[in-house]
Amino acid sequence: MPGLEYLIDALTPINLAFALLGVIAGTVIGAIPGLTATMSVAVLVPLTFAMPTSSALILMGAIYTGAIYGGAYSAILLNTPGTPSAIATTFDGYPLAKKGEGNFAITIACLASVTGGLIGAVALLTLAPPLSKVALAFGPVEYFWLAIFGLTLIAALAEGSLLKGIAGGALGLLLSCIGVAEVAGDVRLTFGFHTMLGGIQIVVALIGLYCIPVLIDLVAAPGHHLNVVTGASGYRLRDAVRYLWGDKFNAMRSSVIGTIVGILPGAGGSIASLVAYSEARRTARPGQIYGKGEPGGIVASESANNATVGGGFIPTLVLGIPGTPPDAVILGALLVQGVRTGPSLFTQQGDIVYTFIWGLILATILMLPTGLLIGRYAYRTIITLPKSLLVPTIAFMTIIGSYAISNNINDVLIMIVLGAGGWVLARFGFTPSPIVLGLILGPIAESGFVQAWTIGTATDDRMGMFFGRPISIAIILFTLFTLLSPIVLKRLKRIKEQAHVD
């Protein structure tokens, strides 16, 4: 294995302490809606300037991986993804918690996150230079189609009508246009309101559309937030290990998907977890009902999103192109430290990069005990806290969390209005997931779309630009398959049933 000699460097007490501290801090921060992995890494960057480079990298990597896992807590216990990459975790995590299996769901999420994180980190250790070429194969039009693929996936996966899902995704894309246009600088869709000039922040929408509807329903009726199954207390580690072993192909496949999607700059954990979830649902065994509290959904989502951590570091370290926003912050910190990223990094500064990768692997392993402990504490807090304290606490967290994104009161107002609007839309079958994903993918989709449109216009070959490139064609075929397969399967099932009756 490359760089094995640097394992000892990663195992020094100071590096281990940084890894443990980073994982704990990241997990707690990721669990609080509004505090993102990017923000937590960014806040700590100035502290790392005085540290040895590899220790600083280990601390930032540990925070990042912990925060991605921490997002699962609020997704499972509050139906609110702590980070955008935990959106797919809500599909089965919250229904499972509602059934009284919250502790089992959290343990499964922890095991899946560790599995995904390790596979992503091992890919970074062994395959970084060849895999980084994948990132270079994607041009603007491919990113546009990838964003559209992500949207069709969520439209097809979200509960209810496919048409409503597509409409929700399109609405999310339009909401992402609010504010000053990145491409040409026009002020769009503000209708004279200065409040809207900054646009809608993704995390603000995430908190509003997921958390406020839960609060609105929580406050309306007495009764517990989550059911508690008597006799099923504790970590339920044995049950979770047994389940994960039975679902190992799902975990492995999702981790590989997460690693590959993580390599693509900008795509990130939200697309990775959705693609993995979609694959898990497509290949479901008889008796597995996804969307109703199937632990396999949590396995797919959580292993994929944690695998993006290692995957995202591949283009960051090899090409100097950050795979995800936290990678961009870490890249900035590396430049300040005088580290030059690029293909030669692994040979010329192997001591730094391999110590960091081993540190990331150790941090991921440390996530198992810390994640289980913090998860159990979070679960017990949520089920024992009376509703009269739970509601104001969550409401208060949503306010301070959305304010902290850009220190702006307008963001809090937008969050509350979006949340109330989202609650009304959900009553009529327009679920929040496509809208939020539209907002997340909007900037990537628009940038790719406008660039491809401009090049296509200049070369007088718009159709060829959008539909003529091999990777684009493959993504378009996947998109059509995602959209049409449920309709075709439904039709085939009906024909089969009709034939059976006849």
Add this chain to the structure above:
Amino acid sequence: MSTEARKDTGGAIVAAILIGVACLVLWDTTSYVDSDSAVFPRTFSGVLITASAAYIVVWLFGRGEQLSITESGSTIRRLLLITIMIAGTLAMPWIGFIPASLPVFAALTLVAMYDPWTKFRLIVYPIIGTAIVLGFYYLFSKALLVPLPTAELF
């Protein structure tokens, strides 16, 4: 056209409203100086109009898909929750973060309270509420260095 009872009329109304939103977006794009700013919103307004109109057609044929959400609970408490959150947020820049947050926390506790007020709850809940508000204040303002709103009035 099917005479089957039309399910999900609410969903069809929302679809019609979304068509209106898309038309509003199309109108807004006419004022942009650079055509590059308009091409993306115009394209996806078209997608929104197509998907919403298709859903209305599906609904007209009696094939609307209604989610099984049973409406229950107190509407007044729901409205109070939103009103208190908005009022507290608007008050923050004027009276400061902590003076606005403590009454918001207290009011929301009252709105979410379904159990009888015992002496224990009367003493312990305000203490817990204050501790949570102050705890988050210190986490954000001191540890994470977020500049929380200060009072403009005083």
